[in-house]
Amino acid sequence: MQGRDESAFSKDEVIIQREKLSDENLKRIIRDMGLKVTDQRLAILGVLSRGRAHVSAQEVFENVKPKYKEIGFATVYRFLKSLSEKQFVTEVRMGGFPARYELTPKSHHDHLSCSVCGKIVEFQNSDIERLQLLVAKNNGFKLTGHVLELYGICPDCQ
Amino acid sequence: MQGRDESAFSKDEVIIQREKLSDENLKRIIRDMGLKVTDQRLAILGVLSRGRAHVSAQEVFENVKPKYKEIGFATVYRFLKSLSEKQFVTEVRMGGFPARYELTPKSHHDHLSCSVCGKIVEFQNSDIERLQLLVAKNNGFKLTGHVLELYGICPDCQ
DNA sequence: GTCTATGCAAACTATTTGCAGGGAG
């Protein structure tokens, strides 16, 4: 999808290591939430853990449907909501696009998203993080968190 | 609201000047967009320029209604959209909440807010802006905007 | 007078909820 050579590879861009979760892991996550293990829930979690990060409910639905043709949107939304509430997944909303979901990453990162197609790229930049701390300190604040979302037009949409 | 002395004043912090727009100014804005001047449009712009920053379409509607009881949501949305497209207002979407609109500030700024008392400090930091551009460029994106919100605990609340 | 803007209602998109039956523990 990206005819980009090594030299152009940004130091900021990160390929987040999403853990490969075994079926047993998935089941434990569900049980830890105090919920029952069902095929649908396993399938939804499977999509989140195996597939591309940042999937919309629609995409989850379409990925699960081949196996469980009778699954409904309600099931997808309801489970995604449970997962969000329990912090197992993070809901990312950008622009007017449908929410996208990712397994809550171990390592912090920010998002760069395309305002045309909605594609999301993750990045980390320690210089920005450091400057944020500085701004907070200069204002006497103790920094506890931040949201940094960059909007732009991706190479494919330009 | 700020029992703080001069020495603690950060170089990053800015007090945003929100311009007081006269009726003539409002009309000019509308004409400059190549649109016709109507009472409804003046009223909508008036709400944006006089009231609190970051109003939702709903709030604009409610503020205009007393004067123009027959106004419809469509008019509000349509004009807000025109204003956004022409960059006269900026659309801010956070979480799953309805979009909020503010007259595009002359000087760009970000927010540092206290998670205890809710106080908001606006700041500018050109180093961070520069780094953001770099991140976008490294990923082949054309940067069009960003949201940077820092959360922390202010001096008074620590 | 011409063409844009408006109000209304209906359409649309993303998401949530009510309900009766189905399945996990």
Add this chain to the structure above:
DNA sequence: CTCCCTGCAAATAGTTTGCATAGAC
């Protein structure tokens, strides 16, 4: 066997669009 979970359909919230009329220029 008991609830929780599911699918379906209907409901909701925010926003957009189609259309006939009203109004700006």
